[in-house]
Amino acid sequence: MSLKLTQFRNLVIGVFAIAICLHFISISDIFHYHWTTQPKSAETSQIPQRNDITKRDIKQESQVKQQNGTLNVSTDQELINYLAKYLDVIWTVKDDPHYNTEHILFLKNTGPKRISQTDWKIYFSQTSILNPNLKNINDSYPKNVAVGEDQNFILTLVSGSLYCIYPRNSFFIFFEAGRKIKFPLRATKLQRSRTNSFPNWYVVGSKSKPQIIESTKGENLNFVKPFGSQLTSKERYTINYNHTDLKGTHKYVVPSPEEIVVMSNKTIILKPEEWTIQTSAEFPNEVMYLADALKVKVATTPSLNKVIKLVKGKLIFKNTKSAESDEAYELKIDGISTEIQITATTGHGVFNGVQTLLSMADNIQGSGPIILNSVTIKDRPRFKYRGVMLDVARNFHPKETIFKLLDVMAMYKLNKFHFHLSDDEGWRLEIPDIPELTQLGSKRCHDESETLCLMPSFGSRPNIDDQGPGFYNISDYREILKHANQRHIQVIPEIDMPSHMRAALKSISLRASHKGTPRDQYKMTDKTDGNNYRSAQGYNDNIANPCRDGLYAFVDTVIRTVVEAHKDIQPLTLFHFGGDKIPKPALQGMKCKDNKTDLMQLFIQRFFQKKQFTNVSFGAWEDSFLKPDKSPYAIESMENIAQENRSVFAFVYQEENKALFKLANSGYKVINSPDSLYHFDHPYNKDTDERGSKWATEFINTKMVFAFDPLQGKDGYGELKKPENIVGVQAHTWTGLVQTTDQLEYMMFPRLIAFAERAWHHAASWHETNNVTDMERDWIEFINHLVYKEFPKLDKLNVHYRIPPPGAIIKDGKLHVNTYYPGMTIEYSVNNPGQTKQWYKVTGDETLSEPIILRTLSTDGKRHSKEIELDRSIW
Ligand SMILES: *[C@@H]1O[C@H](CO)[C@@H](O)[C@H](O)[C@H]1NC(C)=O
Ligand SMILES: *[C@@H]1O[C@H](CO)[C@@H](O)[C@H](O)[C@H]1NC(C)=O
Ligand SMILES: *[C@@H]1O[C@H](CO)[C@@H](O)[C@H](O)[C@H]1NC(C)=O
Ligand SMILES: *[C@@H]1O[C@H](CO)[C@@H](O)[C@H](O)[C@H]1NC(C)=O
Ligand SMILES: *[C@@H]1O[C@H](CO)[C@@H](O)[C@H](O)[C@H]1NC(C)=O
Ligand SMILES: *[C@@H]1O[C@H](CO)[C@@H](O)[C@H](O)[C@H]1NC(C)=O
Ligand SMILES: *[C@@H]1O[C@H](CO)[C@@H](O)[C@H](O)[C@H]1NC(C)=O
Ligand SMILES: *[C@@H]1O[C@H](CO)[C@@H](O)[C@H](O)[C@H]1NC(C)=O
Ligand SMILES: *[C@@H]1O[C@H](CO)[C@@H](O)[C@H](O)[C@H]1NC(C)=O
Ligand SMILES: *[C@@H]1O[C@H](CO)[C@@H](O)[C@H](O)[C@H]1NC(C)=O
Numbered sequence: 001m002s003l004k005l006t007q008f009r010n011l012v013i014g015v016f017a018i019a020i021c022l023h024f025i026s027i028s029d030i031f032h033y034h035w036t037t038q039p040k041s042a043e044t045s046q047i048p049q050r051n052d053i054t055k056r057d058i059k060q061e062s063q064v065k066q067q068n069g070t071l072n073v074s075t076d077q078e079l080i081n082y083l084a085k086y087l088d089v090i091w092t093v094k095d096d097p098h099y100n101t102e103h104i105l106f107l108k109n110t111g112p113k114r115i116s117q118t119d120w121k122i123y124f125s126q127t128s129i130l131n132p133n134l135k136n137i138n139d140s141y142p143k144n145v146a147v148g149e150d151q152n153f154i155l156t157l158v159s160g161s162l163y164c165i166y167p168r169n170s171f172f173i174f175f176e177a178g179r180k181i182k183f184p185l186r187a188t189k190l191q192r193s194r195t196n197s198f199p200n201w202y203v204v205g206s207k208s209k210p211q212i213i214e215s216t217k218g219e220n221l222n223f224v225k226p227f228g229s230q231l232t233s234k235e236r237y238t239i240n241y242n243h244t245d246l247k248g249t250h251k252y253v254v255p256s257p258e259e260i261v262v263m264s265n266k267t268i269i270l271k272p273e274e275w276t277i278q279t280s281a282e283f284p285n286e287v288m289y290l291a292d293a294l295k296v297k298v299a300t301t302p303s304l305n306k307v308i309k310l311v312k313g314k315l316i317f318k319n320t321k322s323a324e325s326d327e328a329y330e331l332k333i334d335g336i337s338t339e340i341q342i343t344a345t346t347g348h349g350v351f352n353g354v355q356t357l358l359s360m361a362d363n364i365q366g367s368g369p370i371i372l373n374s375v376t377i378k379d380r381p382r383f384k385y386r387g388v389m390l391d392v393a394r395n396f397h398p399k400e401t402i403f404k405l406l407d408v409m410a411m412y413k414l415n416k417f418h419f420h421l422s423d424d425e426g427w428r429l430e431i432p433d434i435p436e437l438t439q440l441g442s443k444r445c446h447d448e449s450e451t452l453c454l455m456p457s458f459g460s461r462p463n464i465d466d467q468g469p470g471f472y473n474i475s476d477y478r479e480i481l482k483h484a485n486q487r488h489i490q491v492i493p494e495i496d497m498p499s500h501m502r503a504a505l506k507s508i509s510l511r512a513s514h515k516g517t518p519r520d521q522y523k524m525t526d527k528t529d530g531n532n533y534r535s536a537q538g539y540n541d542n543i544a545n546p547c548r549d550g551l552y553a554f555v556d557t558v559i560r561t562v563v564e565a566h567k568d569i570q571p572l573t574l575f576h577f578g579g580d581k582i583p584k585p586a587l588q589g590m591k592c593k594d595n596k597t598d599l600m601q602l603f604i605q606r607f608f609q610k611k612q613f614t615n616v617s618f619g620a621w622e623d624s625f626l627k628p629d630k631s632p633y634a635i636e637s638m639e640n641i642a643q644e645n646r647s648v649f650a651f652v653y654q655e656e657n658k659a660l661f662k663l664a665n666s667g668y669k670v671i672n673s674p675d676s677l678y679h680f681d682h683p684y685n686k687d688t689d690e691r692g693s694k695w696a697t698e699f700i701n702t703k704m705v706f707a708f709d710p711l712q713g714k715d716g717y718g719e720l721k722k723p724e725n726i727v728g729v730q731a732h733t734w735t736g737l738v739q740t741t742d743q744l745e746y747m748m749f750p751r752l753i754a755f756a757e758r759a760w761h762h763a764a765s766w767h768e769t770n771n772v773t774d775m776e777r778d779w780i781e782f783i784n785h786l787v788y789k790e791f792p793k794l795d796k797l798n799v800h801y802r803i804p805p806p807g808a809i810i811k812d813g814k815l816h817v818n819t820y821y822p823g824m825t826i827e828y829s830v831n832n833p834g835q836t837k838q839w840y841k842v843t844g845d846e847t848l849s850e851p852i853i854l855r856t857l858s859t860d861g862k863r864h865s866k867e868i869e870l871d872r873s874i875w
Contacts, residue, residue: 076208079117083203084211086111087122088180093191093227103130103187105165108180115175121166122213123158123446124201125459127693127736128187129538130155130163141538146171147183155185160424160457160502160538161198161736192698193683194224195691195737198459202446210446210462219739231687232871233854237807237818239685242776245822249785253359254753255413255760257379259318266335270361270370272296275306283310285486286350293358305338308357310350313343317378322762323724327415328380329353333360335374348488352379352413359411362793383710385671385728386759387416387492388752390744393423393503394458394736396442396470401741403483408749408799410487412756417484418492418576418730424502424535424542425457425736429493430473431561434522434554436511441503442470450506451513458736474565481569491570492619493562496578498524498551498603499535499586502542508554522557523550530589543582546603547592552610559613572616574649577607579620600624601633608638617669619649622659625668630657632666651730653679661717664725672710673730676700678755680747681734684802689866691747693737702820706754706779709767731755742800749794749801750786750821757782780822787821787859795860803865806842806856810872815846817854825857831869 090106107122109115131142132155141157152171158164165183167175175181191197199218204210216223231239252260276299277291287310291298296308315328329344331353342353356377361370388409390397406417421428427441443453446462453464461467472480484491501524508522524544531540544551559575566572579600587599594602604624625632625648635648650668652660653675664670673679675696682700683692690699710729711720720726731752738744766774794801804820817826829837831851842854851872856865 076117076119076205079115079120080203080205080208080211082111082113083115083120083122084213086113087203087213088215089201089213089223091197091224093187093224101187101191103128103185103191105183105185106180107183109175109177112177114177116173118167118169118172119205119207120203121164121205122201122203123162123164123210123456123462124216125161125198125457126163126187126191127161127196128191130157130185130187132183132185134186134188141534147185149182153181153183155183157538158455159541160455162455162457192228192694193688193690193692194221194226196693197221197224200456200459200461202456202462204446204462212461219743226688228688229686230689231685231805232873233806233808233868234871234873235807236805236820236868237809237816240807240818240820240822242780243783243818243820243822244780246780246784247823249781249788251781251785251789252373252375252377253356254782254785254790255757257356257377258322258762259376259378261376263333263374263376264335266374268333268335268338268340268372268374270294270372272370275308276303277308278302278310280310282312283347283350286310286347286354289351289486290354290357293354294361307338308340309342310354311341311343312345314345315343315378317380319762322380322382325349325380325384327352327384328378329356331356331375331377331379333357333372333375335372340372348415351410351488352381355411355413359789359793362789380762381413381760382762383726383728383759385416385730386414386756387418387671387673387728387730388414388748389418389420389494389673389730389732391420391423391733391735392428393420393426393496394734395460395739396426396428396468397735397741397744398468399472399476399480401744402480404741404797404799405744405748406480406484406487406489408752408794408797409489411793412753413760414752414756415488416490416492416728416730418494419480420494420496422495422504422578423500424537424539425454426470427503427507428471429477429495429562430471431558432474433557433561434507434511436507436514437504438471438473439507440510441507443467444470451510454503454506459739474561477565478569481566485570490574491566492574492576493572494576494578495558495562496580497555498544498546499580499582500542500578501544502539504554505541505544508550520550522554524548524554526591528591530586532589533583533586535583535586543586545590545592546599546606547590547594551603552606555607556610556612559610559616563613563616574617574619575613576619576649576651577624579604579624581623598627604633604638614644615646617647617649619651619669619671622650622652622654622657622663625650625663626657626659630659630662632659632663632668635667649727653732658717660726661720664723665719665721667722668725669727670725671728671730672726673732674708674710677704677708678730679732679734680751681732681737684751684804691737691743693734700751702751702754702783703779705751706757706782707775708758709763710758711763712767729755729759745800746802749799750790753786753790754782783821784823787823791821791824791859795858795862800863801858803856803858803863805865805868806854808854808870810848810870813847815842815844815848815870817842817844819856824859825861826854827857827864828852828854828870829867 086109088108088110092104094102129141132147142155145155147153147155152168153165154168155165199216199221201213201216202210203213272295275296277287277296279298279300280287287298315330326346327348329342329349329352332341342350344350344353360372427437430438444456444460445453445464447453456462481491505525511517512519529545534540535542563572647669650663651671653673655674660672677700679696681693682697683690684701685699733747738747764778806817806819806826808817826842827839828842829839831853852870853867854870855867
């Protein structure tokens with residue numbers, strides 16, 4: 001199986017501009033060149049002079065003014081409230097696979113009043129570069145560019161993805177009631193999904209409070225008009241065509257175990273009130289966990305039957321080639337002796353066995369006794385490291401969301417939680433010695449001085465009282481560690497350095513301005529370091545200078561705090577310092593007494609010299625470990641690593657660097673997480689209504705995740721000489737476009753289950769043979785298992801996995817439907833706009849003459865997919 005990633009290549013050109021994830025900075029030299037050019041001076045080159053506006057326009061406008069010049073709003077706040085209530089924002093996009101696509105913004109004054117004041121500004125986020133004059137990829141972000149039909153508004157990039165548009169003083173006359181103003185704009189091509197626009201545009205004046213513009217409120221993005229390719233019901237039907245409904249599942253558990261032997265046809269009927277779990281001196285935590293989950297009592301006296309035992313013991317596998325694992329377990333369900341036994345050498349192994357038992361025992365019917373077949377399962381993981389990265393910096397996700405995610409990760413035997421705690425748009429962990437990091441850095445609101453909060457991004461709301469905590473205090477963080485630890489999940493905190501530090505840098509400069517704090521303690525930037533760069537997300541003030549000592553003082557304080565927080569729960573053994581590459585123009589501007597040219601290497605060397613962090617290994621994005629020619633730095637050059645037996649973990653994601661094997665061969669511990677397969681911030685398919693950004697590829701569907709072998713060397717990867725150094729795989733969810741828990745779960749599930757299958761299950765036979773027929777068969781069994789076993793479990797846990805809309809066609813006058821995950825219920829309704837919909841279950845072969853809409857239901861029937869129209873074109 002070799003997945004073709006041509007879309008990726010096609011997208012590269014556009015990628016530089018936008019992507020919400022920061023980690024592709026090195027994709028092209030074009031990018032570097034781009035930001036070395038100074039923005040043009042707007043006043044001279046871009047804003048037409050007053051004379052450019054035709055006399056006709058002025059005359060027309062003043063005639064209108066005479067007709068009804070009396071309407072006005074009386075106070076500043078009233079004006080802002082009026083605009084918030086009555087401005088209709090309409091965003092239209094011309095779908096075009098090239099960069100430089102046409103976008104049109106319309107603002108309509110739908111209220112009864114004329115606006116003649118100019119003290120108001122509209123702020124909004126947008127991931128594309130917007131500029132009416134954008135002609136090519138090297139053009140700059142807009143700074144004070146005149147926009148609008150009469151050029152009487154100004155558009156400017158505030159920072160990052162935040163734009164501002166406002167009346168142009170002395171050009172703007174008034175905004176008549178009922179008038180719609182058109183703003184033709186150009187944008188990079190990456191507005192290819194509606195969710196590249198953000199809700200919660202707001203309007204504010206110099207003397208008034210900001211108000212969210214009603215027409216842009218909420219997550220439904222109604223102001224973004226549909227555009228571009230929506231998948232038709234017919235296209236969906238074709239995609240789903242071979243997804244046969246097997247009417248059930250034969251799999252015992254997912255991820256699939258290594259060995260299953262059916263022992264007898266005698267089943268166990270497990271009535272929790274009749275069974276006991278035997279106490280265990282070795283595995284007390286696992287006994288408690290299982291007792292709690294199954295609602296079975298713990299017994300101190302041994303019982304002869306109807307008992308579950310957790311036992312310490314060694315295991316022998318049929319396959320002697322695979323490496324031994326301390327996570328291995330055996331689960332024996334014996335219907336003859338009515339006994340269940342889990343055997344392993346470690347608590348983690350027992351816990352894995354417990355998860356398999358719980359999965360098999362999950363009574364999806366909801367009531368009645370649990371029936372278990374007599375089997376012996378012997379099992380162990382393919383990869384030691386089976387990780388999930390969650391970005392809580394771009395959008396904060398509360399600890400309850402994290403607890404739930406950890407619960408589900410444990411179900412699927414995922415054992416590493418990479419916690420992306422800081423980025424340009426937010427700092428999420430309390431550091432008591434530097435309280436400003438969370439006082440300022442965890443909050444976003446409208447505050448141009450950025451001393452109270454950071455300016456909004458990704459559609460966050462402008463009022464500070466309108467938001468949650470935005471960070472984990474030390475006790476929240478320790479609760480998360482405990483929850484993870486009970487589930488044998490290691491938490492790997494990431495503080496991204498030395499770039500992506502905007503939230504930290506703003507907080508540190510606030511701290512420096514406070515009386516009584518040492519001014520230069522954490523000083524890691526200076527005006528002399530220059531700001532003649534733009535990061536991939538549009539910032540020119542987000543990078544610390546690796547030559548400044550304050551950065552290392554900061555590192556000390558932060559890591560000391562983290563080590564302390566982990567100490568008695570789960571000692572810190574791996575810390576991720578981000579380390580994505582600094583854009584060249586930024587590096588060139590940095591003052592450095594060491595006269596070093598390779599500042600990234602300087603950073604890593606100084607970072608690794610920190611002897612006080614005994615036993616802590618370090619990890620970073622691959623960029624950190626690659627020289628400009630993309631070959632790895634010698635690991636021996638990293639002082640203290642070799643002597644102290646610590647490891648360096650490289651998180652590989654940029655496929656074009658072809659670094660997977662090179663880094664492993666050089667002694668790095670490598671985690672594979674290809675951006676075009678394991679980055680679940682991408683949409684599930686090409687439909688422009690699907691949530692997600694497209695920075696690495698057009699889409700990532702569940703089958704692509706299922707069918708990819710993470711050990712597969714792509715062409716040009718060379719030879720893998722140290723396979724033992726590829727320690728694992730990781731799935732990533734960047735959250736710039738993911739605001740809520742429901743959205744997060746939609747992006748993760750069910751792709752994460754397919755990922756878990758590959759991470760845990762030993763190489764499927766088809767990996768070695770490339771036999772597509774075998775892969776397809778495995779896939780069909782897998783998706784049937786999802787529908788008949790896993791979705792009902794997720795429903796019970798209230799995990800909002802994605803429900804794809806159905807496929808549907810009319811053939812021989814009759815309705816034919818199918819679903820991506822086979823066997824899910826489909827409903828239809830007559831499509832009469834304006835009338836209440838009446839939903840009917842599709843039974844098959846309906847003859848329908850009216851236009852209809854269709855939807856798929858979740859397995860519990862409580863949620864449904866997006867509703868789509870039936871495509872009546874001939875199949
Ligand atoms: C003001 O003028 C607009 C046209 O520009 C018109 O639609 C509206 O009805 C007028 N309002 C009043 C109160 O005359
Ligand atoms: C509208 O109000 C502003 C100040 O709020 C005032 O300067 C202006 O003259 C008023 N315009 C009209 C037409 O009343
Ligand atoms: C952008 O600048 C680079 C470097 O000068 C140049 O090679 C490239 O052709 C430019 N791209 C366009 C579209 O003008
Ligand atoms: C279904 O599978 C068959 C056999 O692999 C293949 O020939 C056919 O093209 C597939 N049909 C669709 C619509 O994908
Ligand atoms: C169970 O297996 C035994 C022996 O193989 C057989 O005699 C019996 O009929 C089987 N019972 C069922 C219910 O299949
Ligand atoms: C930490 O935050 C939680 C809310 O998430 C709060 O209940 C708790 O009191 C805080 N603890 C401390 C020590 O501030
Ligand atoms: C710094 O580097 C430059 C260019 O590599 C070199 O010309 C200069 O002599 C160096 N300065 C010092 C103080 O080493
Ligand atoms: C480091 O690890 C060793 C071996 O696991 C352990 O004995 C030692 O206590 C650890 N040191 C610290 C400071 O945690
Ligand atoms: C590092 O590992 C080597 C070989 O495994 C061992 O001899 C040495 O004592 C270890 N050093 C430390 C500091 O643990
Ligand atoms: C793939 O495997 C199937 C059996 O599962 C076999 O019938 C078929 O010949 C194999 N195809 C190839 C190309 O080896």
